[in-house]
Amino acid sequence: MADSKREIERKYEATDATRLPDLSRVAGVSAVDHLGVSELDAVYYDTEDLRLAADSLTLRRRTGGGDPGWHLKLPVATGIRDEIRAPLSDTLPPELAALIRSRVRNAPVVPVVRLRSARDVHHLSGPDGVLLAEVSVDRVRAERLHGGSADTARTARTAWTEIEAELADDGDPAFLDAVERRLRKAGVRPSASPSKLARALAETGPTRKPAGRRSRPRTAGDxxxxxxxxxxxxxxxxxxxxxxxxxxxxxxxxxxxxxxxxxxxxxxxxxxxxxxxxxxxxxxxxxxxxxxxxxxxxxxxxxxxxxxxxxxxxxxxxxxxxxxxxxxxxxxxxxxxxxxxxxxxxxxxxxxxxxxxxxxxxxxxxxxxxxxxxxxxxxxxxxxxxxxxxxxxxxxxxxxxxxxxxxxxxxxxxxxxxxxxxxxxxxxxxxxxxxxxxxxxxxxxxxxxxxxxxxxxxxxxxxxxxxxxxxxxxxxxxxxxxxxxxxxxxxxxxxxxxxxxxxxxxxxxxx
CATH class of the missing domain: 1.40.20.10 (CHAD domain)
Known part of the structure; x- marks a missing residue:
């Protein structure tokens, strides 16, 4: 059975040498707990012509970390997505297949990207011990997949490091503004890519040819x-x-x-x-x-x-x-x-x-x-x-x-x-x-x-x-x-x- 949660997060550019600033100085934070590094292995699925990616949807099967399973992310607004989760299985769960049907129609979904991440996790808590946000430094290795299998030959690879700040459930989105001010003060800047998948696709190519900016309507027909x-x-x-x-x-x-x-x-x-x-x-x-x-x-x-x-x-x-x-x-x-x-x-x-x-x-x-x-x-x-x-x-x-x-x-x-x-x-x-x-x-x-x-x-x-x-x-x-x-x-x-x-x-x- 699938469940869902509202995901509010922001991503930032980083390098392997980037160190997180002292986040205990963020307004409202009483404690910063270092949870250590976890290894995540995710295979992202889409149609051959990347219809899901074109509409900013992501579908993945992930192992490792605290929430292994199938995850479908649907865009709500900038930096906000609804994540639908289903238990880990060998095939795409029917409940998630139904949610992407209007995009993929009868086209099969196949593995398109594999992301392996070393995630260094920090929890930011308030005075009452309630979790406010999770901030992680992710070292990502991405491989473009071809031929419909995660085990087939990979023709392109890329790697990068990024910082991700995700708001805790039912948290105040304004708290992420405070986190961002602290990161910016330390020289960290927002990522130019909205998601790991988008970056992997852009850097490993080819991607679905974008529709491009349509010309300004001029005629009645336009x-x-x-x-x-x-x-x-x-x-x-x-x-x-x-x-x-x-x-x-x-x-x-x-x-x-x-x-x-x-x-x-x-x-x-x-x-x-x-x-x-x-x-x-x-x-x-x-x-x-x-x-x-x-x-x-x-x-x-x-x-x-x-x-x-x-x-x-x-x-x-x-x-x-x-x-x-x-x-x-x-x-x-x-x-x-x-x-x-x-x-x-x-x-x-x-x-x-x-x-x-x-x-x-x-x-x-x-x-x-x-x-x-x-x-x-x-x-x-x-x-x-x-x-x-x-x-x-x-x-x-x-x-x-x-x-x-x-x-x-x-x-x-x-x-x-x-x-x-x-x-x-x-x-x-x-x-x-x-x-x-x-x-x-x-x-x-x-x-x-x-x-x-x-x-x-x-x-x-x-x-x-x-x-x-x-x-x-x-x-x-x-x-x-x-x-x-x-x-x-x-x-x-x-x-x-x-x-x-x-x-x-x-x-x-x-x-």
Missing amino acids: HVLAYVRHQITAIVALDPAVRRGLPDSVHRMRVATRRLRSAFRTYRKILDRTVTGPVADELKWLAAELGIDRDQEVLDERLRTRLDGLPRTLVLGPVRGRLRIWSVARRTGSRRRTVAVLDGSRYLTLLETLDALLADPPLLPAAAKPPGKALPRALHKDHRRLAHRIAHALELPPGPERDVALHEARKAAKRARYAAEAARPALGKPARKSAKRLKAVQGVLGDHQDSVVAREALRALAVQAQLSGEPSFTWGLLYGEEERTAAARERELPGVWAAAAGAEIRAARES
């Missing part, structure tokens, strides 16, 4: 493709987080699929719809599958918040227990289904298709036009669609038909907002203001739709309670609150939409 590329990157990068069940990961991945699909639909004059249409259909499928888990998460939070807001005297019967059992039952099934989707061949094929689309983008003649001409036209068309749907919904009497129409307006608002966000790098302030106003419209319509879904759930819970001989009073009370919320959002909509429409008119004039 801007749309930059947005498309960003969403595809987000989908791939969020895959491990969704599998791990990290907060908000399903929502963010679902939003990326929707933004990508909206870009295909809005900018159909720039990207050939005969090519993007089938891809959009698959993105719709993926968003729907992700929505099973995400929608239940949103609904659970809404119902719990509503219930927490009631006075205790109005909570009659085992309401919280029933809500908890109902929620767990629904989310357990949805969670399993989400992971099954990510493990399926259909999802893998979609990722391959998205890569192919970027490699050979289906640009139409309008893609060569200046963004100031081509992009606003697409935005105005989305605004007109939204205006029509809102007007139609508000003409209907309150009831299920109006609820459906407002939900359709909500989807149009999302599409218009995403289109404005995609155009923002090209159109600047007008697109930014338009996106902000459209987000407000989407928020009002979204809260209305969430109320519709919540009322359906509350009615079902009330029926279950009544059939079990429990009071249904509280469920009915919550149902009434949701009705009032929906009515308030319907009254609020015209004003919020008027502001968004005004922003669109101003944007049209400025463009």
Whole structure:
């Protein structure tokens, strides 16, 4: 079974002659314990074309030291990574293989680098004896591996010495600043390489040819493709987080699929719809599958918040227990289904298709036009669609038909907002203001739709309670609150939409 920890560390250049300064003089340090030297032997794995390294992921099998086993490190921010650990075994553990699947696809992972390190370890502790950080001097020998085996011929070697400062679990990151000040005062400087693997690859070559710095977007097609590329990157990068069940990961991945699909639909004059249409259909499928888990998460939070807001005297019967059992039952099934989707061949094929689309983008003649001409036209068309749907919904009497129409307006608002966000790098302030106003419209319509879904759930819970001989009073009370919320959002909509429409008119004039 794999476990995980947040790793916060900094690396520094050193030589064999480098000596650590007196770290007991670092603010907050009461003791420096020298633990001695340990020998570490790690083999790093990747695809032949180094897809993991290209995304700053590292996968290794290490022996020696205090934590032998398989380690997968996923980047979080500069100097911060999540390390997923699995017990030592001869083959890659399935739980780690799943976490790299969106990157490697069907390509095999093979040994690419072997690092053997002599690690001289020092523990820095505070006044209460609690560990603050581990500082080590690592003498590293690196060998580039070829042929898919750690025992095959090695064609390149390199060696270096570095200092590594790693924050203790739950430590204050500011403490590493204090350590760094002491090291800098002693003449030690930060490493130019983010990791040992990155340095080994750079010094033993060849590495995967970097994509390089992309030229500044100039045409309408450049801007749309930059947005498309960003969403595809987000989908791939969020895959491990969704599998791990990290907060908000399903929502963010679902939003990326929707933004990508909206870009295909809005900018159909720039990207050939005969090519993007089938891809959009698959993105719709993926968003729907992700929505099973995400929608239940949103609904659970809404119902719990509503219930927490009631006075205790109005909570009659085992309401919280029933809500908890109902929620767990629904989310357990949805969670399993989400992971099954990510493990399926259909999802893998979609990722391959998205890569192919970027490699050979289906640009139409309008893609060569200046963004100031081509992009606003697409935005105005989305605004007109939204205006029509809102007007139609508000003409209907309150009831299920109006609820459906407002939900359709909500989807149009999302599409218009995403289109404005995609155009923002090209159109600047007008697109930014338009996106902000459209987000407000989407928020009002979204809260209305969430109320519709919540009322359906509350009615079902009330029926279950009544059939079990429990009071249904509280469920009915919550149902009434949701009705009032929906009515308030319907009254609020015209004003919020008027502001968004005004922003669109101003944007049209400025463009």
